[in-house]
Amino acid sequence: MDLLEFVDHFFNAFGATIVVPIMIFIIALLLRLPFKRALLSGIYAGVGLTGFSWIIGMFTPVVTKMIHQMVNNSEIKLSVVDIGWQAGALASFGSSVGLSFFVFGLIAEFILFAVGVTKVFMPSNLWNNFGFMIWGTLAYYVTDNYWLSIGLSFFILLYTLLLAEVQADCWSSYYKINNATVCAAQNIVQTIPAIILDPLWNILKLNRIKSTPQHLQQRLGLLGEPTSLGALLGLLIGILANLPRLASYTAWGQILRFAIQLSAVMTIFPLVTDVFAQAFKPLAESIDQQRLKRENDEKGSADPVDDRKRWFLAVDDGVGYGEPATIIAGVILIPIMVAIAFILPGNRSLPVVDLIALPFMIESIVAITNGNILKVIANGIVWFSIGLYCSSWLGHIYTGAITHYGAAIPAGIVLVTSFNLMARPLNALVFAAFISRNPIWIALCIVIYLVLLFALRRYRPQVWRYLRKRAALNGGTKN
Numbered sequence: 001m002d003l004l005e006f007v008d009h010f011f012n013a014f015g016a017t018i019v020v021p022i023m024i025f026i027i028a029l030l031l032r033l034p035f036k037r038a039l040l041s042g043i044y045a046g047v048g049l050t051g052f053s054w055i056i057g058m059f060t061p062v063v064t065k066m067i068h069q070m071v072n073n074s075e076i077k078l079s080v081v082d083i084g085w086q087a088g089a090l091a092s093f094g095s096s097v098g099l100s101f102f103v104f105g106l107i108a109e110f111i112l113f114a115v116g117v118t119k120v121f122m123p124s125n126l127w128n129n130f131g132f133m134i135w136g137t138l139a140y141y142v143t144d145n146y147w148l149s150i151g152l153s154f155f156i157l158l159y160t161l162l163l164a165e166v167q168a169d170c171w172s173s174y175y176k177i178n179n180a181t182v183c184a185a186q187n188i189v190q191t192i193p194a195i196i197l198d199p200l201w202n203i204l205k206l207n208r209i210k211s212t213p214q215h216l217q218q219r220l221g222l223l224g225e226p227t228s229l230g231a232l233l234g235l236l237i238g239i240l241a242n243l244p245r246l247a248s249y250t251a252w253g254q255i256l257r258f259a260i261q262l263s264a265v266m267t268i269f270p271l272v273t274d275v276f277a278q279a280f281k282p283l284a285e286s287i288d289q290q291r292l293k294r295e296n297d298e299k300g301s302a303d304p305v306d307d308r309k310r311w312f313l314a315v316d317d318g319v320g321y322g323e324p325a326t327i328i329a330g331v332i333l334i335p336i337m338v339a340i341a342f343i344l345p346g347n348r349s350l351p352v353v354d355l356i357a358l359p360f361m362i363e364s365i366v367a368i369t370n371g372n373i374l375k376v377i378a379n380g381i382v383w384f385s386i387g388l389y390c391s392s393w394l395g396h397i398y399t400g401a402i403t404h405y406g407a408a409i410p411a412g413i414v415l416v417t418s419f420n421l422m423a424r425p426l427n428a429l430v431f432a433a434f435i436s437r438n439p440i441w442i443a444l445c446i447v448i449y450l451v452l453l454f455a456l457r458r459y460r461p462q463v464w465r466y467l468r469k470r471a472a473l474n475g476g477t478k479n
Contacts, residue, residue: 048276387423
């Protein structure tokens with residue numbers, strides 16, 4: 001426990017903006033980058049994370065206020081309120097299971113990569129380990145079984161790495177960072193609806209509707225630019241939040257301010273994203289150079305899809321947040337998910353603070369659908385609606401766990417949730433299997449994972465080619 005307490009104090013003292021850059025710097029040196037480039041990669045990572053923190057920190061209270069006003073206008077009360085992922089992260093670092101995973105999970109990530117269980121190098125994105133830690137923390141609160149709980153965190157890590165590898169080629173190609181992928185437990189499971197529902201959307205002809213940012217710009221001209229779209233979406237959300245008082249000039253003051261604020265976010269965020277991406281591009285390029293050298297030596301195929309030794313660097317979701325299709329679709333989903341929360345039968349969960357995280361949450365869908373905004377929204381509606389039921393079911397457990405492990409709940413709120421962490425159908429299903437303590441259900445989870453892992457190891461090139469073919473049906477390649 002002394003070691004775990006030291007890790008807790010160390011991370012609290014330095015935080016992600018210091019720890020992650022140090023990790024990137026070390027990895028860059030291991031990849032034999034020159035010292036100067038390695039140092040710059042680490043600094044860019046810290047600058048990017050700081051920029052994200054500033055922008056989201058300033059914008060979250062603004063958009064949260066608008067959402068609260070929309071909620072109050074409806075006069076519908078939902079008992080499980082989203083207060084953001086930060087409380088869950090804090091509780092994760094406050095539990096023995098969470099801290100144990102942060103230490104030993106990092107070691108496991110190195111080993112899994114070294115022995116070839118995964119081709120995704122997860123330690124480069126260690127901050128997002130709290131996405132695994134929170135589920136073990138919840139399980140420990142419910143079962144008081146340390147080994148079962150930490151086993152759950154490790155199992156979620158395993159299938160997260162598997163899903164990250166499945167979508168890695170698409171993500172790398174779409175977001176233009178070679179040999180990189182996202183691998184956050186709270187955001188990677190959107191790979192599932194993106195793949196499973198795609199044939200349905202094609203039957204409905206959504207792939208034939210040109211709804212990528214490039215086509216929007218061609219059709220709408222100035223109105224298709226992210227800056228202009230941000231202003232229009234801000235205007236729409238502002239009006240929805242002020243419907244009862246549109247005759248008031250103060251309401252229009254708020255509406256117009258929000259339109260400019262959202263426009264600013266959609267303009268500035270891509271700039272910060274570009275800076276953040278500079279932390280990972282040299283590393284990804286080094287991996288690619290090593291791959292090409294190996295292929296030349298072995299006289300192998302030039303197509304990276306066929307390279308079974310190809311591996312990927314796990315990068316923070318912030319790298320893709322500011323990409324036009326990602327941020328546009330994410331912002332459009334904000335009022336949609338609020339409306340769905342009200343009309344969904346049996347739902348008790350109200351997404352609020354974590355709605356600003358929607359662009360993070362849809363990156364895998366964006367990559368797999370090649371930036372088809374209509375498909376991204378359709379997938380988001382289906383998957384996150386199911387997620388609302390998961391969040392409702394987990395309300396009592398999540399509230400009890402985060403208060404037990406040190407997070408504060410705002411006054412006047414009985415039950416809380418995190419839309420980003422808890423509205424996860426696959427994670428919730430696995431969690432239910434583990435806390436049941438039924439060996440049959442747990443064994444079934446493990447067997448399904450092993451079958452999928454075997455299939456990926458044997459048929460990875462075919463899987464990637466299939467996903468490339470499906471992505472190509474969505475109106476051309478992203479420029």
